[in-house]
Amino acid sequence: MSDGLGFGFGGVLRSALEAFGPLCVGIDPHDFLLQEWGLASSAAGVREFGLRTVEAAAGRAGIVKPQVAFFERFGSAGYAALEEVLAAARAAGIITIADAKRGDIDTSLAGYAEAWLTPGAPLEADAVTVNPFQGVGSLAAAMEYAADNGKGMFVLAATSNPEATEIQTAQVKRPDSTVSVSRAIIDDVSAFNAGRIDAGAAYAGAVGSIGVVLGATVDFAAQGVDVTAPKSPALPVLAPGFGHQGAQATRVRELFGALTPFTIVAESRSLLQAGPAGLAVAIDERAAELRAALV
Numbered sequence: 274m275s276d277g278l279g280f281g282f283g284g285v286l287r288s289a290l291e292a293f294g295p296l297c298v299g300i301d302p303h304d305f306l307l308q309e310w311g312l313a314s315s316a317a318g319v320r321e322f323g324l325r326t327v328e329a330a331a332g333r334a335g336i337v338k339p340q341v342a343f344f345e346r347f348g349s350a351g352y353a354a355l356e357e358v359l360a361a362a363r364a365a366g367i368i369t370i371a372d373a374k375r376g377d378i379d380t381s382l383a384g385y386a387e388a389w390l391t392p393g394a395p396l397e398a399d400a401v402t403v404n405p406f407q408g409v410g411s412l413a414a415a416m417e418y419a420a421d422n423g424k425g426m427f428v429l430a431a432t433s434n435p436e437a438t439e440i441q442t443a444q445v446k447r448p449d450s451t452v453s454v455s456r457a458i459i460d461d462v463s464a465f466n467a468g469r470i471d472a473g474a475a476y477a478g479a480v481g482s483i484g485v486v487l488g489a490t491v492d493f494a495a496q497g498v499d500v501t502a503p504k505s506p507a508l509p510v511l512a513p514g515f516g517h518q519g520a521q522a523t524r525v526r527e528l529f530g531a532l533t534p535f536t537i538v539a540e541s542r543s544l545l546q547a548g549p550a551g552l553a554v555a556i557d558e559r560a561a562e563l564r565a566a567l568v
């Protein structure tokens with residue numbers, strides 16, 4: 274399968290963004306939300322929560338992001354619930370990002386890539402979040418696997434939580450410069466995407482299969498992250514931190530600058546707290562606000 278030229282995950286993402294705008298509905302069945310929704314804190318509860326969220330998102334948002342942790346706490350029954358939620362989203366034509374934040378040495382990470390990104394696998398998603406603490410190089414084989422299968426990955430680079438600043442602003446020596454850890458991760462992912470495009474086949478509209486996670490609460494300038502120049506191929510950005518964590522979705526262009534066209538605006542609690550009866554309206558309202566802000 275080709276990628277980066279509009280046929281792989283980058284192409285799928287581009288179509289979803291064109292059709293629905295950048296809103297990604299997080300599926301985070303916290304206990305307080307299960308209670309508010311009148312659901313049990315159980316595998317059956319998270320299953321129902323996930324399926325109802327997919328139903329509300331269908332035709333309103335192009336992307337959902339189930340937070341694997343909230344399903345995993347119920348063991349195999351929780352995973353069975355997650356499989357159903359992922360399948361329902363796929364059947365509804367919604368892009369799925371499994372928020373599993375996996376990281377390990379390359380051979381073990383390959384197992385995770387197989388679990389989440391193999392077409393037909395029980396936990397098949399369109400993309401998975403990964404943690405580069407063991408080095409972006411440890412992700413290389415998995416990134417190739419993703420791209421070969423028309424799938425995507427989002428590599429944590431500048432995360433939304435305040436505790437991350439110390440490690441992510443640490444300086445890394447590169448041949449020509451010294452850059453922050455966040456910047457180094459973004460550069461490495463961008464280099465991977467560029468390398469997947471055949472030499473001489475540069476295509477102005479290409480979108481990479483591998484993206485980065487950049488939290489909307491981060492001060493990018495202070496963290497050495499450059500959002501002033503577009504990447505080629507375009508770099509998909511998963512941007513949590515909107516809504517409950519304080520960033521305003523309507524400020525997406527101001528915050529993400531040249532990266533805005535492929536920035537995914539992810540919100541979980543701020544939408545989900547509308548409850549099962551109000552969720553569809555909440556998604557419609559946020560999607561419309563975003564479309565208006567991006568005109």
Ligand SMILES: O=C(O)c1cc(=O)[nH]c(=O)n1[C@@H]1O[C@H](COP(=O)(O)O)[C@@H](O)[C@H]1O
Pocket residue numbers: 299301340372402431432433434486487488513514515516517518539540541542543
């Ligand atoms: O990878 C993520 O999605 C992620 C990265 C990050 O830097 N910060 C962050 O909050 N997240 C996830 O995004 C979601 C945010 O949820 P809300 O704060 O309720 O919108 C949670 O599932 C987090 O695990």
